[in-house]
Amino acid sequence: MKCSTKYSLALAAIMVSPLTAAAAEVEPLTLKFAEWLPTTSFATEYGAAPFMEKVEELSGGKITFEFYPAEQLGRGSESLTLLQTGVADIANVSPAYIPEKFPLSGVVELPEIVQGSCSAADSFYELAQPGGAIYEAEFKKHKIRPLWVGNMGKYRILTSDKEVSSLEDLEGLRIRTAGGPMALTATALGSSPVRMQGSDVLTSLSRGTLDGVYFPVRGILDYGLAPALDQIIPNLTVGSFGLTYSISDRVWNSLSDQQQEILVEAGQYAMKTYCDYVDNSEPEVIAVLKNEHGIEQTPLSDNELTEARAKLQDVYDQWAEPLENRGLPAKSVIKGMQ
Template sequence: MKYYTAIPMAALLAFTLSACSNSDKTQTSEESGSENTEAVSTEVTKLRLSHFWPATSSFSKEVLEPWAKTIEEESNGRLKIELYPSASLSKPQVTYEAAVKGTVDIGSQAHGYTNGRFPLTQIAELPGLSSSATQMGCILQTLYEDGTIASEYEDSHILFMYGAGPGALHTTNKLIKTPEDMKGLRIRRPSAVAGDIIESMGASPVGLPANDMYTSLQRGVVDGLSFPWEAVTTFKIDEVTKYHTNIPFYSSGLMLAMNKDTYQGLPEDLQKVLDDNSGMEWAKKVGEVFDKHDKTALQNAKDLGHEVIEIPDPLNDPAWKGPLEKGTEKYLSDVEALGHDAQGVYEKAKAASASCKV
């Protein structure tokens, strides 16, 4: 979507008479003390960015708004990003496809919202690989840049990957101390990875987008959810849950993707502005924001008097080790059945995890 800045009347008349009203560029002329004038392009390109986070969220306020401002400044105002939060422009589960098709120019989506679409990428979500949002974003960006998962994004232009912090368990009426405590509960699953693990513990995984969680918990549609701490405050989950099992249950991967044709249609200097504000630098910036708010949200739950139990290393905890490994094995087996080298990607994800450890 493009619009044009105001131009002098003489230039406007000349432009109209030239019958070039469909041009994407506007030119202005200024007198320089002689009869010679210089044409200067004033084209401005506006890009619509759709995401599911609330406008008041840390991701919107502390990541996307500064990112958009930086791009506008570095492009001298020729590139503007319009933000559409709270899934107002595209539903959470179809935002990536909306970016691919050009319904939106840029979209941010959790990989888990379209199960089966990013099976290799979601291997990075398995338990034990990430202990922070910064580490998770680094793992994803590393696997994308080294080509391990790049084939899943050939229909888009990836600006950067990012990750949320580990997903803890939050429940309305019961504290989960062991996997046995989950039996019979309805737990929201954010992805197939978490769903396999939830199911391995005897609970019923329920697929719901983050935006629907508050009312679903309030109405008893689900008994709890697996959610990173930052999202607990962002979506006001701490108002409807009072029991928290602080366990690195899984980690969510997300991406910021752009329509490929839109990117390729930009002038090279504007492509460079986007390139300069893409990749690992911004993957880590998002992680730093989320990690900061994860700590604040955890402390806030304690300050509210909520009951919190800590299980920091579940893969070495006798009660949790078995179910977590069972869920991991099931997911890898399912991906292998699709014809992918799931174990090979898992090994690369573990190597990335080690190199990205904060």
């Protein structure tokens, strides 16, 4: 992952600090961790779980967690409120579910901007730390800070009972998106965007009220959507979905320097563990979708791909201009992600 010099030096200082040796000096602490995703989600398996394990390792078992997955404390759209009210100390705050609170953080939902999970996570993390454009405009005023961030990788177009072999075939299809920039993307490609949470998608596909989805390929397995889908376009990225594992300022400011260092180091470990999985697993998952569920790959031709990218270029301006008019540095955030 690429890192700025300042960020690299700060991380290097943390990584060489004798945290494990000093674990006996760490004050005992139990943190309430709210995760809206289930334990079977790849984000939980390769991100949240390794984070907690690393924290307990570095603290010599002094820092532990009460973990509440699968919306036990609240839905994904309520994660920020859980932190602000003290119901949770750490939570997976997903900007796409509350875009009115985190409009700039929606940058990861722009088409083609996430070309690698690790590179995108590293860029977003820098923007969302104190001094970064996203932190100063959004996280700071909500009194939270990301310990680590991630994304669900490249979102692909998958369809049900609709043969798609060209851009023309996408026109008029009812496509599930996460809202925000993805809705702009669907519209640019001639489809009708339908916003809904992942847990509601299978029913809509089965009833025929949806023709397809924008979804990460591993998420198709996690949400059990494969039986309701027939095709995937594997060579066009229509966005991604951001995850920010954040801690409230109330809790952060009450921690000792050692406790903070442990959480930061564990966050870096989890961020790398998770993004490596996302980056490396897509070909294998696409093969599973084909071999076990009959979902065929229908890549766009080079000419169709060029045409699609030309249409999607306008999405960047459509997303950025209203934010710039509100005084938000959307264009610089785009540059920071590229």
